[in-house]
Amino acid sequence: MSFQVTVKDGYSAARRGVLTTPHGKINTPIFMPVGTRGAVKAMSPEELEELGAEIILGNTYHLFLRPGMEIIRKAGGLHRFSGWEKPILTDSGGFQVFSLAQLRKLKPDGVEFSSHIDGSRFFLGPKESMQIQRDLGSDIVMAFDECTPYPCSHQDAAKSLEITTRWETVCRDEPLNEDQQLFAIVQGSVYQDLREQSAKSLVELDFPGYAIGGLSVGEPEDQMYECLDWTVPHLPETKPRYLMGAGLPRQIVEAVARGVDMFDCVIPTRLARHGSAFLNNGETIPVKAGRFADDFSPIDEACGCRVCRKFSRAYIRHLVQVGEILGLRLLTYHNLYYFINLMKEIREAITAGEFSKLRERFK
RNA sequence: GGUGGGGUUCCCGAGCGGUCAAAGGGGGCAGACUGUAAAUCUGCUGCGGUAGCUUCGGUGGUUCAAAUCCACCCCCCACCA
Numbered sequence: 001m002s003f004q005v006t007v008k009d010g011y012s013a014a015r016r017g018v019l020t021t022p023h024g025k026i027n028t029p030i031f032m033p034v035g036t037r038g039a040v041k042a043m044s045p046e047e048l049e050e051l052g053a054e055i056i057l058g059n060t061y062h063l064f065l066r067p068g069m070e071i072i073r074k075a076g077g078l079h080r081f082s083g084w085e086k087p088i089l090t091d092s093g094g095f096q097v098f099s100l101a102q103l104r105k106l107k108p109d110g111v112e113f114s115s116h117i118d119g120s121r122f123f124l125g126p127k128e129s130m131q132i133q134r135d136l137g138s139d140i141v142m143a144f145d146e147c148t149p150y151p152c153s154h155q156d157a158a159k160s161l162e163i164t165t166r167w168e169t170v171c172r173d174e175p176l177n178e179d180q181q182l183f184a185i186v187q188g189s190v191y192q193d194l195r196e197q198s199a200k201s202l203v204e205l206d207f208p209g210y211a212i213g214g215l216s217v218g219e220p221e222d223q224m225y226e227c228l229d230w231t232v233p234h235l236p237e238t239k240p241r242y243l244m245g246a247g248l249p250r251q252i253v254e255a256v257a258r259g260v261d262m263f264d265c266v267i268p269t270r271l272a273r274h275g276s277a278f279l280n281n282g283e284t285i286p287v288k289a290g291r292f293a294d295d296f297s298p299i300d301e302a303c304g305c306r307v308c309r310k311f312s313r314a315y316i317r318h319l320v321q322v323g324e325i326l327g328l329r330l331l332t333y334h335n336l337y338y339f340i341n342l343m344k345e346i347r348e349a350i351t352a353g354e355f356s357k358l359r360e361r362f363k
Numbered sequence: 364g365g366u367g368g369g370g371u372u373c374c375c376g377a378g379c380g381g382u383c384a385a386a387g388g389g390g391g392c393a394g395a396c397u398g399u400a401a402a403u404c405u406g407c408u409g410c411g412g413u414a415g416c417u418u419c420g421g422u423g424g425u426u427c428a429a430a431u432c433c434a435c436c437c438c439c440c441a442c443c444a
Contacts, residue, residue, distance in 0.1 A: 035399095036398095037399085041399080042402080059398080062399085062400095095398045096398095096399095096400090098398090099398090099400075100400070117400080145398095147398070185398090211398080213398070215398095217398095218397090244397095244398040246397060246398090248397070264397095265397050266397065266399045267396075267397050269399080270396065272402090273401075274395090274401080275402090276396095289392085289393095290390085290391060321390095323402080327402090332402095
């Protein structure tokens with residue numbers, strides 16, 4: 001058993017756990033920084049380690065296109081290629097079915113993509129995705145799904161789910177490296193019957209972990225929570241649960257309360273590159289704004305990160321303003337610190353029986 | 364002192380009789396961003412609620428109409444003495 005629930009919250013479905021992978025253990029609930037193209041944008045592996053990142057993401061679609069699998073195979077896998085020695089989770093390309101919707105055609109056995117780089121056509125299906133992720137050598141492999149857009153009619157969602165379910169069965173039957181764990185992805189858009197149907201059929205196939213996909217794609221927040229309420233109870237207690245693509249601090253806390261163990265989101269890194277920083281209360285401030293030009297206080301007085309101990313809003317605002325890369329790097333560092341630290345707080349709160357109190361802070 | 368080139372909305376800068384409240388940058392302001400086609404993208408940026416009003420160094424003038432033409436004046440820059 002590679003996942004172990006260690007503490008359960010008495011007042012919600014929140015729980016602590018430890019997930020064991022070939023490249024180390026992961027403490028859940030956890031936030032996983034997104035490193036789509038083999039790097040968490042603007043961060044080095046050393047910095048990620050310093051931040052306390054325990055696992056990062058990589059992306060099948062993007063790494064397959066560049067540098068391509070021949071290079072990755074020659075390099076000896078993504079870990080060796082990138083110098084990140086801790087666990088890696090790779091997304092299957094299913095999100096690109098959604099985000100690059102204009103550049104692809106759905107086929108029964110997968111997706112015909114037109115590369116967003118040069119337009120060249122290539123095929124990515126469940127089989128291909130598994131083969132690529134096997135070569136990437138990630139610790140956690142995601143099933144190839146179709147991330148449904150929002151809004152999506154019941155009819156379309158049902159049709160999409162049927163395809164996704166079929167694909168996921170193919171994924172399960174495709175051989176991976178011995179120690180790789182394949183996570184299934186529940187879809188079904190915002191419909192209770194579909195979400196339940198999806199969860200149940202995937203649980204029957206018995207995967208090492210379960211993800212909830214197709215959320216945080218523009219639906220109202222309450223609807224996202226509702227979907228979790230419909231889905232999570234149908235997932236096995238003993239397996240890790242991963243809410244894909246989420247979220248804002250508040251959303252993470254709410255999902256933890258509903259029993260989710262794993263999160264990833266580009267928000268901290270992207271907002272950083274767009275000049276915004278997270279504050280202790282989960283809100284953001286646009287550090288790049290002129291009003292911070294002479295604000296010599298740190299981004300957040302309450303933050304203990306290296307950036308907040310040393311640099312002022314004014315300096316960071318200046319760097320961003322003149323286009324110095326360092327500005328984006330410092331903001332990325334701070335934002336990731338905030339997310340990683342929030343998860344640590346959540347874990348400690350669960351152990352201390354004070355998760356409800358923490359949850360109140362974000363309401 | 365002479366010759367030539369200039370002074371445009373917060374800044375730079377285009378415009379050179381009407382279609383100009385004035386291109387384009389910069390800056391400023393506001394917003395978006397959730398398994399990354401994103402160090403990106405969108406909108407606003409003279410005043411006013413529309414009608415309209417006040418702007419293009421200053422003052423006068425020509426014209427139905429001027430940032431654009433003319434006269435004088437004030438500044439700036441380059442070269443020559």
